Amino acid sequence: MKIPFRDQLWLQMDTPDNLMYINSLMWFEEIPDWDAITTVIAEKIVDPYPVFRRVSERRGRRWYWVDFPEFDFDAHFSRSTLPGDGGRDEAEKLISERISVPLPAGRPMWSIEYIENYHGHDGPDGQEGALVLFRVQHGLVDGVRLTQLLLSLCEIDDDALPPKVGRDLAPRGGLLRTATEAGAGLVKDSLGIATGLGGAAAVFPLTLTKLVKDVAAPGFQVTRVPTRVVESLTSIVGPTNKTANTYRALFRLLWEPRTPRRSWSGRPGAEKRVSWISGVDLAGVKRVAKAHDSTVTIVMTAAVSRALTEYLRTQGDKPLADINLMIP
Known part of the structure; x- marks a missing residue:
């Protein structure tokens, strides 16, 4: 395969x-x-x-x-x-x-x-x-x-029964089934892109305005222009479109500039450290997520983001608007 x-x-x-x-x-x-x-x-x-x-x-x-x-x-x-x-x-x-x-x-x-x-x-x-x-x-x-x-x-x-997580896993299947499903997925993605572009034509002035705002956003850097253009143009396509998402991810990897150096900057080493906590009030986290029409994952990621921001502040670093990659 x-x-x-x-x-x-x-x-x-x-x-x-x-x-x-x-x-x-x-x-x-x-x-x-x-x-x-x-x-x-x-x-x-x-x-x-x-x-x-x-x-x-x-x-x-x-x-x-x-x-x-x-x-x-x-x-x-x-x-x-x-x-x-x-x-x-x-x-x-x-x-x-x-x-x-x-x-x-x-x-x-x-x-x-x-x-x-x-x-x-x-x-x-x-x-x-x-x-x-x-x-x-x-x-x-x-x-x-x-x-x-x-x-x-x-x-x-x-x-x-918990809510469904993500897409269904692909079951056992042969090469023909895999090729058929891959072809069907590409056709579906292509139709999604075409539909998105068709809908975007009717609101092109608004799309163009959004694109200009994205490119000229605070912290503008010339090297970020390709990434911001791709982000704006692919935003007209459905969020589950695998083809569009793949190109979006590739542009991020290829065109995003390096994150400015901060106190946490350095080269990765072979030795890793792990830690965890217990006693978090999950019910409280769910209430916060529901009140903001969000999810538990986003609330917890926001908490980690806030902790990192506070860490930078205590180290005398300037805050960051974006980082290239962070896996909480």
């Missing part, structure tokens, strides 16, 4: 000091039946989606997902125990060490580690919990689809 260009980018950008991985951490208030969890992972993730049993291979100028003949399901799993009291400090140190190390080369790029002796969560006092660290290369799956997969591992009460 041909690897989409956007996924090739994740694979090619992967370096030891800046791994293109998605690291997911789950925890349990008590040690679960690991064999049962392993079975669920096989049934819900690895068996239905062949990409978890494949490796990338270059053929001429193109890259493909090909079956890994020596695939060993059990080799992707490991088990460990937190040292000492197994508190949050010990857990954060261990996870930081793990996510700093590249996955083994020459096999499907994902791993799962079961970690016991965890006492750092808000569970019953003295009760031993556990962690599950799931690491996967971003080229195999994006964040939304991985969220879908992780949610599929859980048993959900009929009266507590």
Whole structure:
């Protein structure tokens, strides 16, 4: 199966000091039946989606997902125990060490580690919990689809069905089905672009006015002109148009200028650090999101943005209107 260009980018950008991985951490208030969890992972993730049993291979100028003949399901799993009291400090140190190390080369790029002796969560006092660290290369799956997969591992009460997350995952299918769906998607995107352009013609003066305002926005830089033009023109197309979104993302990567140097500037290193908090009032976050017709993700991202702004202020830095990339 041909690897989409956007996924090739994740694979090619992967370096030891800046791994293109998605690291997911789950925890349990008590040690679960690991064999049962392993079975669920096989049934819900690895068996239905062949990409978890494949490796990338270059053929001429193109890259493909090909079956890994020596695939060993059990080799992707490991088990460990937190040292000492197994508190949050010990857990954060261990996870930081793990996510700093590249996955083994020459096999499907994902791993799962079961970690016991965890006492750092808000569970019953003295009760031993556990962690599950799931690491996967971003080229195999994006964040939304991985969220879908992780949610599929859980048993959900009929009266507590969560809202749908993202698009449906592509089921197992042959080359003909993949090509047919890809062609249909391109036709649909093209019709969407044509429709958007047709609608834009009727309001061209307004579109042109918006374009001029975008290009001449505060903090204007000549090198930002191509990006602002593309942003304005693609805004007339539906937000789910994959073709338009791909071109928009490419222009951002190619034309965006470097972020001005601040106290956090520097080169990425191989060593990474991770931390987390608990006790956040999720109900309160949801109320804020509802009051502003927004989402939990946007509210939390805004909180992180505010924290970063305060950090810059305490360091004596000037505030930033934009940053090129930030993953909270």
